[in-house]
Amino acid sequence: MQIRGIAVPDFMYGTAWKESRTQALTELALREGFRAIDTANQRKHYCEEAVGEGIRASGLALDTLFIQTKYTQRSGQDERLPYDEDAPIGTQVRQSFHSSIAHLGKIDSFVLHGPSQREGLGPNDHEAWRAIEQLPVALIGISNVTPRQLEELVSFAIVPPAFVQNRCYASAGWDREVRALCTHHGIVYQGFSILTANRDVVQHDREIRAMAKSRGIETSQLVFAFIRARGALPLTGTSDAAHMRLDLASTAIELTAEELAFVESRGG
Numbered sequence: 001m002q003i004r005g006i007a008v009p010d011f012m013y014g015t016a017w018k019e020s021r022t023q024a025l026t027e028l029a030l031r032e033g034f035r036a037i038d039t040a041n042q043r044k045h046y047c048e049e050a051v052g053e054g055i056r057a058s059g060l061a062l063d064t065l066f067i068q069t070k071y072t073q074r075s076g077q078d079e080r081l082p083y084d085e086d087a088p089i090g091t092q093v094r095q096s097f098h099s100s101i102a103h104l105g106k107i108d109s110f111v112l113h114g115p116s117q118r119e120g121l122g123p124n125d126h127e128a129w130r131a132i133e134q135l136p137v138a139l140i141g142i143s144n145v146t147p148r149q150l151e152e153l154v155s156f157a158i159v160p161p162a163f164v165q166n167r168c169y170a171s172a173g174w175d176r177e178v179r180a181l182c183t184h185h186g187i188v189y190q191g192f193s194i195l196t197a198n199r200d201v202v203q204h205d206r207e208i209r210a211m212a213k214s215r216g217i218e219t220s221q222l223v224f225a226f227i228r229a230r231g232a233l234p235l236t237g238t239s240d241a242a243h244m245r246l247d248l249a250s251t252a253i254e255l256t257a258e259e260l261a262f263v264e265s266r267g268g
């Protein structure tokens with residue numbers, strides 16, 4: 001897909017929770033064909049340095065890859081911080097960004113990992129967004145937002161978000177409200193935990209299983225194909241080479257309008 005003139009691969013490999021396997025799995029994902037990588041400068045859940053090592057080990061040129069990382073506020077971090085926690089938020093954002101560049105070699109998309117509060121946006125979020133807007137990066141985004149927080153960000157932003165990255169719950173109509181806002185504002189929705197947050201649909205729904213079987217595909221592929229057909233960019237965090245191949249192969253699956261409506265209806 002093209003986003004604001006930038007080519008973005010249509011499946012993203014996520015590097016959370018890989019710990020000592022991060023380098024090898026990043027390299028494997030690239031060898032299997034992924035060209036977009038998601039990470040974060042948040043040592044608690046990611047090992048961004050090892051993601052960079054995996055990218056270098058793949059031998060692929062950086063300009064053939066799309067690399068996304070995140071600034072994570074203090075409350076989402078453990079003691080292994082990529083910035084001075086006593087510095088102003090804007091300085092923290094720049095320190096985190098420069099540390100990420102050192103790890104990864106380049107950044108195509110830089111994401112605010114999440115608002116600092118449950119409701120609305122606070123002063124720290126505003127300060128972080130203003131700092132992110134000024135970074136030398138092609139695309140910026142926000143993660144873990146409610147519809148109201150996204151509306152607030154869109155009206156506050158000088159540089160609008162290109163991406164929203166959210167957990168995509170089928171029980172919330174596959175995050176229907178946030179996806180609709182993204183469509184309205186020309187933002188690309190990135191969905192994560194598409195399989196793990198929706199086991200009732202992906203694993204246990206007999207009709208979904210029958211539909212996948214009739215097409216000769218896996219239910220995971222059916223759901224990934226559905227979310228892509230709705231204009232979203234899926235993430236996968238698999239550690240399994242066969243699953244990587246299945247996930248990538250789902251980008252060639254075109255579902256009918258009836259099939260799409262049916263999968264949509266299995267959400268809340």
Ligand SMILES: NC(=O)c1ccc[n+]([C@@H]2O[C@H](COP(=O)([O-])OP(=O)(O)OC[C@H]3O[C@@H](n4cnc5c(N)ncnc54)[C@H](OP(=O)(O)O)[C@@H]3O)[C@@H](O)[C@H]2O)c1
Nearest residue numbers: 014015016038143192193194220235236237238239240243
């Ligand atoms: N912004 C945020 O706050 C945030 C939060 C969470 C995640 N993320 C991003 O999203 C990425 C993906 O996370 P996720 O929660 O979607 O995935 P995930 O939980 O890391 O992995 C998917 C799970 O489903 C299993 N699985 C079974 N069949 C699969 C198939 N065909 N394809 C893929 N997985 C299959 C995997 O097992 P196998 O390993 O055996 O395949 C794995 O246990 C993360 O790595 C991270 O980059 C962002």
